[in-house]
Amino acid sequence: MTVPSELPGRLAAVTMDGDLPRREDVPTIFDELDYQMAVQAYLWSLPLVSYAQWRAVHRDLFGATDFDLVRYLTFRDRLGLITANATTPYILNFIDLSATGPLVIELPPGPTAGGVSDFWQREVGVMGEMGPDQGQGGKYLVIAPGVRPPEDHGEYRLLQSSGVNIMFGFRTLDPDPARAEALVDAVRIYPYGKSEATATRIISPEGRAWSGDQPQGLDYWQRLHEVYQSEIIDERDRFHMAMLRQLGIEQGRPFAPDERQRTLLTQAAAAGELMAQANTFxxxxxxxxxxxxxxxxxxxxxxxxxxxxxxxxxxxxxxxxxxxxxxxxxxxxxxxxxxxxxxxxxxxxxxxxxxxxxxxxxxxxxxxxxxxxxxxxxxxxxxxxxxxxxxxxxxxxxxxxxxxxxxxxxxxxxxxxxxxxxxxxxxxxxxxxxxxxxxxxxxxxxxxxxxxxxxxxxxxxxxxxxxxx
Structure with a gap:
């Protein structure tokens, strides 16, 4: 007998041998299983890949280190920034706490609004006028999950991150351009206990073409694999990581999908984006x-x-x-x-x-x-x-x-x-x-x-x- 035609995709072509599929059709069933898991993994991982892609732009195109800030000021600066507003500047960077260790962020007093989030884009801490410093500035100490804070951290506002990779960003709210620029220049980022070790540079996109939207095809999965080489795995995400393991994405192993996996991942990224468009628009x-x-x-x-x-x-x-x-x-x-x-x-x-x-x-x-x-x-x-x-x-x-x-x-x-x-x-x-x-x-x-x-x-x-x- 033949599997009913109303079954989706590859499964419609599966032929039954009595009450089981033919042995030669089992690979087709596994292809469909892996494809469906990849589509769901695409929708699940959108926020993570979005930040990973943007970080790659900072690192590879703009040359920003963990201790720099990129300032998006002009219309052209923002053309790669997903749904940017065009009225207030963005100043931000992406930081890997596994590389920096405990991180100090010095925010000067003045009208700013910002904070820290993890790569799942969950808010870790609010800074500036909406945060505990209420615009008075101060020193924040950001530490990775599971890391014990230093015993002498009393002068710092402590932020225990929910992820190893973080984004720190803020906006200046002062309408005077000179005062706003002075606020940006006064921000410092450095490893705990090493205030003189690094200088915080303010980097401009300088009109360079860039894109911060999620990449397509295999590049999507490459970004996902890359960020998970240093990121923790939340309890809520372990089943999704099991799905990805079948597709060649795993901590501690290189991303080297075989031809079958490459085909399924490419197809799944296209289908996942189509579903994301419907789910959004x-x-x-x-x-x-x-x-x-x-x-x-x-x-x-x-x-x-x-x-x-x-x-x-x-x-x-x-x-x-x-x-x-x-x-x-x-x-x-x-x-x-x-x-x-x-x-x-x-x-x-x-x-x-x-x-x-x-x-x-x-x-x-x-x-x-x-x-x-x-x-x-x-x-x-x-x-x-x-x-x-x-x-x-x-x-x-x-x-x-x-x-x-x-x-x-x-x-x-x-x-x-x-x-x-x-x-x-x-x-x-x-x-x-x-x-x-x-x-x-x-x-x-x-x-x-x-x-x-x-x-x-x-x-x-x-x-x-x-x-x-």
Whole structure:
């Protein structure tokens, strides 16, 4: 007898020998088993590979060591940064605590916001105005899991990391460029007890092309293998590591997949990314749609920085956010009026169609958006999840823009499309024909009108393209 045709993939071709598959078809069944495990491992490992890829850029392209900082300041600097905002600078680096040992981070007093996270992008500690130093700065001592802190660590704020590999990053909040630069220059990173051993350099991308999105094909698995040569394995992840072991990814062994494994891993990366796209851009999470009659979703569906739900870990919620973005902190999904940020994402127009770079759209922003500090709208390329690399070299509009055109009632109408509006409106964001895009609406210091949903943002709607006479 033949296995019923409704079975998926390779299994549809398996022939039965009585109540067992033919012996010669057993390898086909194992191929399907290993392929399915690899697809699930892809979705599980998205945040880890994302940071591992970005670290490789810092190390191999920018030449940054564990003790340096890379500053992303210009539009071109940020073009490789997944869903970057285009309004505040990013200063960060990736550090392997197995190479540095206990690590000291000296943060100067001043208006900054930042912290440390592990490579699963779980928050380890908050620094700056939102952290325990409340903008007064100080010395932080970061130690790896299982490492005992030095006995004389009293002058340091201790951060016991949940991972061996970490990201330290912050933003300056001082509007004065000279003061902000002085804050960045005053940050120091060095091994514990060796304050004079290394200098902390501030490195610029200098306009070099780079990409921080997850690599494709075998390169994805190479990054995953590489980071696990120094990373601990959490109890929650041991089953996934068992899956990877069948595919040639294991601690202490080189990544040398045979031809069969290479084929399965390449296919699984492609299928996994397709599932990640659906999981991100067509969210099916309960409560993700912010207003029932609008096509705006909560961009961040994770509930907590530890990525844990009630009785389960937020596997698909995590995959959704970390396919389209990097980093998460509690402040990015604020529940306190006037504090932190809130992000809404639009992946379709109001009729449910993907946003098309060759077409024109409008977005009505009613008066008095509930944001204490400011709000912004940013458009991103769907493939890279990065700022749209358009001719204008601008992919956002911000409420603080001096040239933003406002209606008499205080509302604002924004336009998206490949061609500049005939009236030369400054409220336009340029898109690229042949490429899909999505948008974020960010509230900085969200207020009650956001939390109680009494203020309602318009949908992104199709309009007629501009005509010139």
């Amino acid at each position: 067509a969210k099916r999470f309960e409560g993700s749609r912010y207003w029932p009659d609008r096509a705006w979703d909560l961009a961040i569906v994770l509930d907590h920085s530890d990525q844990r739900g009630n009785g389960y870990d937020q596997l698909l919620e995590r995959a959704s956010w970390f396919y389209e973005a990097v980093s998460f902190s509690e402040a990015m999904k604020s529940q306190t009026p006037g504090k932190g940020q809130a992000y809404l994402g639009a992946y379709t127009d109001g009729e449910g169609n993907w946003l098309d770079g060759s077409k024109t759209y409008a977005l009505h922003v009613p008066a008095d958006p509930p944001a204490k500090l400011f709000w912004s709208v940013t458009a991103y390329d769907i493939t890279t999840r990065c700022l749209i690399d358009n001719e204008e070299q601008r992919s956002d509009r911000v409420s603080t823009d001096a040239d933003l055109k406002r209606n008499d009632d205080g509302s604002i109408d924004l336009q998206f499309g490949p061609d500049r509006p005939v009236d030369g409106s400054p409220n336009w964001i340029q898109t690229i024909p042949g490429r899909h895009w999505f948008a974020y609406f960010r509230f900085y210091g969200p207020l009650e009108g956001y939390f109680d949903r009494t203020w309602k943002l318009g949908d992104i709607t199709r309009t007629e393209p501009p005509t010139r006479t």
